[in-house]
Amino acid sequence: MSLFEFKALQDFVKDVFVQMGCPANEAQEAAEVLVNADLRGVDSHGVARLHGYIRLWEEDRINAKPAIKIVHETPSTAVIDGDKGLGLVVAPFAMRIAMEKAEKVGTGWVSVKNSNHYGIAGHHSMMALEKDMIGWSMTNASPLVSPTFSKERLLGTNPISIAIPTKNQPPYVADFATTTVANGKLEVLKRKNEKAPLGWVQDKDGKGTTDVDALKKGGSMLPLGGSREHSGHKGYILGSIVDIFSAVLSGANYGPWAPPFVSFLPLKENPVGEGLGHFLGAMRIDAFRPAEDFKSHMDNWIDTFRKSETTSENDKVLIPGDPEREISTERKANGIPLLPAVVEDLKSIGDKFELNFDYYFS
Secondary structure, eight states: OEEEOHHHHHHHHHHHHHHTTOOHHHHHHHHHHHHHHHHTTOGGGSGGGHHHHHHHHHTTOSOSSOOOEEEEEOSSEEEEEOTTOOHHHHHHHHHHHHHHHHHHHSEEEEEEEEEOOOSOHHHHHHGGGGGTEEEEEEEOOOSOBOOTTOOSOOBOOOOEEEEEOOSSSOOEEEEEOSBSSOHHHHHHHHHTTOOOOTTSEEOTTSOEEOOTTTGGGTOEEOBTTOSGGGTHHHHHHHHHHHHIIIIITTTOOOGGGSOOSSTTSOOOSSOSSSSEEEEEEEEEGGGTSOHHHHHHHHHHHHHHHHTSOOSSTTOOOOOTTHHHHHHHHHHHHHOEEEOHHHHHHHHHHHHHTTOOGGGGGO
């Protein structure tokens, strides 16, 4: 795989969004969110997905110049209408509202409707760290997941992210799908011509399979845990919570009505809401206890877990956010690795918008 400097990659993505009609500042933010996924090692949600946003825009399912607005609010809560905008732009807008409310009253909670795919959940929760706050981020997604004991696709991968500030230790950043794996990981395996581990997906009859094309053949993804015997019902519960907070609470489409990310799949008839939904939150630490005390104890919590006895000499206990932080440091210094298929895809996107991909890295 070739390596690409992350700022140059960001510039290319920004210019693509500008060519789509996005205002320059929003194009910049969208590019930062997308490339941040690659930077943190979440390649399934990075530039490999750029073509997906373009196709949705071509199908008039993404508005490049949305009039994002608050449609309902209280001192600590709000509902935002994303006007079909890029979720990469709508979600940060909502998170800033949540932080503004938290600054005033201690906590801020924002539910979003009429949006689109918002990239990695962790980017949005981590915005709160800049204000020394705890950040929450979750979103519903394309219905590709079957609840425990079902063959129907009723939920998305529905990720959850919580970012918690510390004093001297790196921040605690949890960012995980409520399925055994994110859908993009199947796409990565397909590009590598590899099979999926058993427990990731099931076929159209509800039987476990290693076929990375199972979804295209009528199959579905499994909730976190996989089978009932491995507590897949708990993943189903987590995914349903995300769906309710993101969509039922905001007025977005929920369950099987959530709009698919791929443009070739039609929207479900008789929608129950508007677009895709997100849920963002910010909590001021001193709304609960003195911030410095909390952060000192977070350092102690992390240090205690890092020093815990491991199952073998070759293992070490990781804190949520450790792998992504280490990958980010390495990729900032050496570049972001992209599969040949992704590079070719980006070059074709550049040709489409009269942008020379190679020029950005010359």
